[in-house]
Amino acid sequence: MYRYDEFDARFVKARVAEFRDQVERRLTGSLTEDEFKPLRLMNGLYLQLHAYMLRVAIPYGTISSRQMRMLAEIAERWDRGYGHFTTRQNIQFNWPKLRDVPDILDALASVEMHAIQTSGNCIRNTTSDPLAGVAPDEIEDPRVTCEVIRQWSSLHPEFTFLGRKFKIAVSAAEEDRAAVATHDIGLYIVRNDAGEVGYRVLVGGGQGRTPMLARELRAFLPKADLLPYLEAALRIYNLHGRRDNKFKARIKILVHELGIEEYRRQVEAEFARIDRDAIAAPAEEVSRIAAYFAPPDLPVRPAEDAAFERALKTDPAFAAWVAQNTHDHRAQGYRAVTVSLKPVGGVPGDATAEQMRVLADLAERHSASELRVTHEQNIVLPHVALAGLYKVFRGLAGAGLDAPNRGLVTDIIACPGLDYCALATARSIPVAQAISRRFADPRRQAEIGPLSIKISGCINACGHHHVGHIGILGIDKAGVESYQITLGGHAGADASLGERTGPGFAYEEVPGVIERLVERYLELRSSRRETFLQTYRRVGMEPFREALYEPAL
Amino acid sequence: MAKAFTTTVFAANDLIGGDSVYLGADAWVRDISMAEVAGDPAEAEALAARAALGERANIVVGVYAVDVSLADGTPWPVTRREQIKASRSTTIPVGPAARLDVAA
Structure with missing residues (x-):
């Protein structure tokens, strides 16, 4: 893992001190809310x-x-004993008091963490594959690129006040587990015909009220050109991006309005003009960063483990969990584990302080002290030996973290919705819970197979509903919650945006609506191997629409 | 055509705690049933002016009017959003309480 150098530590500490002073001035009234708001964001x-x-x-x-x-300590000491893991692989605390926030930030700084640039019209947390450095199908660890971008984009003077927020994702694997095409800039680490590693650069993706999938900006960008090219791409956006209309301010609108060819022409012209050497990350700095992401020193293990095999045979719950929630690891005798934060009827992405400690302990004992937060609001223990898997499973089960549902119908992404969010127009979490309870039976979930349901409580689409196989958007209809359904969205390498089925449904109707869609899929699928998405792509919207709107005969 | 006047109370968030508060007769209150109700535009204007003082005095943040209906003289918001805000919590158990709920 990346460790702060002296500069990082000093910078974060100075920022906390600065914010402590700003909070103090707000509480004593020398800063108005209008002055304070951009500072707190x-x-x-x-x-x-x-x-x-x-x-x-x-x-x-x-x-x-x-x-x-x-x-966990922050959750207990300054919040209500839990936190919420987000689709940007971050965590949110829902109940801090303003006067306590500087102390929370100090506590975070003591473990090399902060909250800088998690809001505001700047470059946000760069997201990546939760199986980075582990997945057998990856070219290299994408987190090195992420960290280079993080250092470049932190307090970048030119890009701290963009027209709107800016999100970047990086994936280096064949399977896209980072929803790259839904980002303002998406980077795929690829190999060209000459065998050199570089980037395929996408631009102009995003969800929100005007969902768009990113377009290809450059088929191959040499690695050394990453930062100069990003700088050129951001500069063109920053110069032309709409500041007059918040809803048209994301780069996707600019790319759409200019056209990808014209945007590309301007980016390439800027890229040709700028002093690339002055902007590019020095090779020694990239090497220094890369060293932090060297694979952990995992003991050599045999490919099989007798105790693991025995447990698979004797404990069917374990076998089901292994089949659904673990992934191949590039090291022999190891697996990566997805810990589902979606127990039946639970709040998607929430973990209590006790659960966080269980996860921390299990990671320390069995996963080189490392964990990952996924954009699907789960946790990954990346390096678990086969010999330790059963212990990990039992440990998770003791904390209610053993749901064997990764990628299944109950593995639902949901934004905080109207239960928490000031922008929301409808609740998301109770809808997710009701669907989860409806499909609680693990055998039924397995029968249905891969199916992603994503729920947003407003048009801003934080719950990624546009790329859910089934998307649910909660809106306000004259003060009452109403839910629109979209079908056929997907966030993988073959990403697609969902299409609306038709008129919306009442809050209470949603679980039944999902059930009708799932039943129709089970009738339509050509075999058990054809997933919901494949069936939808084969048969189209009409049969599903009928299932929802045609009166029963 | 101007929107017909709806009975109104004034909501905001407490500066320090961030929790929802309503303008009461003498002070900002946490219980919406204790909120001062404006029954006509003139009363609403007077309450708005008083609420703005709370903002200027750095007691509350983000003042706005909330449409309410009255049951036995007690105000309750009309929209789902404001009902949830007035209830001062999530509509479902969360955190450690939710863990017990799921396990049960």
């Missing part, structure tokens, strides 16, 4: 429906046991 502090909310950065989702324990 720069430090990740929102004001929500019932309370302040502090969003803490977890760069590219990688976190140590020590840091996870600190999050």
Whole structure:
């Protein structure tokens, strides 16, 4: 994992001291709310429906046991004993008091964490593959690129006040587990015909009220050109991006309005003009960063483990969990584990302080003290030996963290919605809970197979509904919640945006609506191997629409 | 055409705690049933002016008017959003309480 150098530590500490002073001045009245608001947002502090909310950065989702324990301590000491892991691989605390926030930030700084640039119109946390450095199908660890971008984009004077927020994702694997095409800039680490490693650069993706998938800006960018090219791409956006209309301010609108060819022409012209050497990350600095992401020193293990095999045979719950929630590891005798934060009827992405400590302890004992937060609001233990898997499973089960549902119908992404969020127009969490309870039976979940349901409580789409196989958007209809359904969205390498089925449904109707869609899929699928998405792509919207709107005969 | 006047109370968030508060007869209150109700535009204007003082005095943040209906003279918001805000909590158990709820 990346460790702060002296500069990083000094910078974060100075920022906390500065914010402490700003909070003090706000509380004594020498700063008005209008003056204070941009300052608190720069430090990740929102004001929500019932309370302040502090969003803490977890760069590219990688976190140590020590840091996870600190999050647990913060949850207990200054919040209500839990936190919420987000789709940007961060964590949010929902109930901090304004006067306590500087102390929370000091506590975070003591374990090399902060909340800087988790809000505001700047470059946000760069997200990545939760199996980075582990997945057998990856070219190299994408987190090195993420960290280079993090250092370049932190307090970048030119890009601290963009027209709107800016999100970057990096993936280096064949399978896209980072929803790259839904980002303002998406980077795929690829190999060209000559065998050189570089970037395929996408631009102009995003969700929100005008969802768009990113377009290809450059088929191959040499690695050394990363920062100069990003700088050129951001500069063109910063110069032309709409500041007059918040809803048209994201780069996707600019790329759409200019056209990808014209945007590319301007970026390439700027790229040709600028002093690339002055902007590029020095090779020795990239090497220094890369060294932090060297694979952990895992003991050599045999490919099989007799005790593991025995447990698979004797404990069917374990076998089901292994089949659904573990992934191949590039090291022999190891697996990566997805810990589901979606127990039946639970709040997607929430973990109590006790659960955070269990995760920290298990990671310390069985995963080189490392954890990952996924954009699907789960946790990954990246390096678990086969011989330790059963112990990990039992440990998770004891904390209610053993749901064997990764990628299944109950593995639902949901934004905080109207239960917390000041912008929300409808509730998301109770809808997710009701669907989860409806499909609680693990055999039924397995029968249905891969199916992603994503729920947003307003048009801003924080719950990624546009790329859910089934997307649910909660809106306000004359003061009452109403839910629109979209079908066929997908966040992988073959990303697609969902299409709306038709008129919306009442809050109470949603679980039944999902059930009708799932039943129709089970009737339509050509075989058990054809997933919901494949069936939808084969048969189209009409049969599903009929299932929802045609009166029963 | 101007919107017909709806009975109104004034909501905000407490500066220090961030929790929802309402303008009461003498002070900002946490219980919406204790909020001062404006029954006509003139009363609403007077309450708005008093609420703005709370903002200027750095007691509250983000003052706005909330449409309410009255049951036995007690105000309750009309929209789902404001009902949830007035209830001062999530509509479902969360955190450690939710863990017990799921396990049960």
